[in-house]
Amino acid sequence: MAAPRMIIPPADPHAAYLAQREAIDAAIRRVLDSGWYILGREVESFEREFAAWLGAAHGIGVANGTDAVELALRSIGVGPGDEVIAPAHTATATIAAIEHAGAVPVLVDIEAETFGLDPEKVQATVRARAASRRLKAIVVVHLYGHPARIDELARIAREHDLRLIEDCAQAHGGRWMGQAVGTLGDVAAFSFYPTKNLGALGDGGAVVTGDSDVAARLRQLREYGWRERYRSDEPGINSRLDEMQAAILRAKLGRLSEDNGRRRAIAARYDATLRACGIVPPVVRVGAVHAYHQYAVLHPDRERWRAELRAHDVGSAVLYPLALHQQAAYAARLPVGVGGLATSERVCREVLCLPVHPQLEEHEIEAVARAVAATVATGR
Ligand SMILES: Cc1ncc(COP(=O)(O)O)c(C=O)c1O
CATH class of the missing domain: 3.40.640.10 (Type I PLP-dependent aspartate aminotransferase-like (Major domain))
Structure with a gap:
């Protein structure tokens, strides 16, 4: 077997x-x-x-x-x-x-x-x-x-x-x-x-x-x-x-600072991969330190990209597929601010989070980067 x-x-x-x-x-x-x-x-x-x-x-x-x-x-x-x-x-x-x-x-x-x-x-x-x-x-x-x-x-x-x-x-x-x-x-x-x-x-x-x-x-x-x-x-x-x-x-x-450093190093590896593909990596504002709880990338054809990553044995997460006003529990019940919620809706449709946790092995990080390079451009 x-x-x-x-x-x-x-x-x-x-x-x-x-x-x-x-x-x-x-x-x-x-x-x-x-x-x-x-x-x-x-x-x-x-x-x-x-x-x-x-x-x-x-x-x-x-x-x-x-x-x-x-x-x-x-x-x-x-x-x-x-x-x-x-x-x-x-x-x-x-x-x-x-x-x-x-x-x-x-x-x-x-x-x-x-x-x-x-x-x-x-x-x-x-x-x-x-x-x-x-x-x-x-x-x-x-x-x-x-x-x-x-x-x-x-x-x-x-x-x-x-x-x-x-x-x-x-x-x-x-x-x-x-x-x-x-x-x-x-x-x-x-x-x-x-x-x-x-x-x-x-x-x-x-x-x-x-x-x-x-x-x-x-x-x-x-x-x-x-x-x-x-x-x-x-x-x-x-x-x-x-x-x-x-x-x-x-x-x-006791290990949190070190673990966060590891997350940043993994993120830097993915940043380089995305840049090499002509794609802007997740923004880090000048003056900000990112904790990289998630490495979140927007993709206009997210579900297809996600399936392709999975075919390369790379799991991913979607946080969150629906904005709050799209959830049955809250829809049409909560007041909405000026300017509407179009960006929230778009991000929910397009966001995908790559593995960035500190226990990833080097070969896994490389495998994610290779899979991203092979698939990220499709459907864009
Ligand atoms: C942004 C945010 N706020 C609040 C919570 C709630 O935390 P908990 O699941 O520990 O209740 C979470 C985690 O699930 C979260 O991601």
């Missing part, structure tokens, strides 16, 4: 575990033997270490990235009746979290270069909705690991007295003008879903802020609004990070 064909996967959390197996197994054993399993010393240490790695004052561990966005919003006073600008091309989680906070997402278009919110359309939307006085915040998503146009978006937020939340679920290690994403707005949310640049072996998330009052409120909100055990100051939720995930994340945090 012929051996099964090996497809190079677009993400490989098992390989990430194997690359640090001893340290992770030791971390798990340490927690098992400690007798303390939720919100303990490992969580406190991870919160400190992760915040320090970012250059942030406070980190608060939570159960997942969706909760992190919801609690980030609630911690700065965004709630029922408020409107929040967010991109139409993002993980469903971003939009779900805004609704969980009781607010109304206003979907605004992205720009195709950075895959982040288009500042001109944000500006126009803010002006158009000013009269209602309901608009409270902008959720900026640093999609695929590239920082969104945070400088312009922060200026708009300042000018109109809006709060700025960064969704950094895909951007651990992204930087803008030397500063880590997650430290550029009022409060930031991270996910540690297993495939993320910093991935747990289960669910996990964190909220990061420079404001000690916001941090204190977050610690209450993540556990029933407790000021102290059994004393709730306001309604909260259960969004605790467990000790096992925190210990695993501490082990993996």
Whole structure:
């Protein structure tokens, strides 16, 4: 019988575990033997270490990235009746979290270069909705690991007295003008879903802020609004990070900078391949450091390209095939910003993500580059 064909996967959390197996197994054993399993010393240490790695004052561990966005919003006073600008091309989680906070997402278009919110359309939307006085915040998503146009978006937020939340679920290690994403707005949310640049072996998330009052409120909100055990100051939720995930994340945090460097080296190899084919590689703005959670390329005949890559044993991912206003759960229900959502729709039709995770072997990177060179021009 012929051996099964090996497809190079677009993400490989098992390989990430194997690359640090001893340290992770030791971390798990340490927690098992400690007798303390939720919100303990490992969580406190991870919160400190992760915040320090970012250059942030406070980190608060939570159960997942969706909760992190919801609690980030609630911690700065965004709630029922408020409107929040967010991109139409993002993980469903971003939009779900805004609704969980009781607010109304206003979907605004992205720009195709950075895959982040288009500042001109944000500006126009803010002006158009000013009269209602309901608009409270902008959720900026640093999609695929590239920082969104945070400088312009922060200026708009300042000018109109809006709060700025960064969704950094895909951007651990992204930087803008030397500063880590997650430290550029009022409060930031991270996910540690297993495939993320910093991935747990289960669910996990964190909220990061420079404001000690916001941090204190977050610690209450993540556990029933407790000021102290059994004393709730306001309604909260259960969004605790467990000790096992925190210990695993501490082990993996030690290698995150190196892993991100590896992602950038792989991206540089693909950039060279695309340039040699006369195709512009993914944009990295001057002043930006890309975290390459994904290596995202637009192709007008994406499905055909994807099938051809697969025929060369190269897997790929499509994040995301539908924009939020095209999803049954949200269609015709959410307000849309000025300028429409044509770019979000086009990106959803054309985007394809190549394998860029740090455990790729040299021969796999070469195989991806060769397959790209052989196929990328077809259908363009
Ligand atoms: C941009 C973005 N925001 C939020 C989330 C939600 O994170 P989680 O899956 O940990 O709830 C994710 C990850 O899925 C994401 O990619």
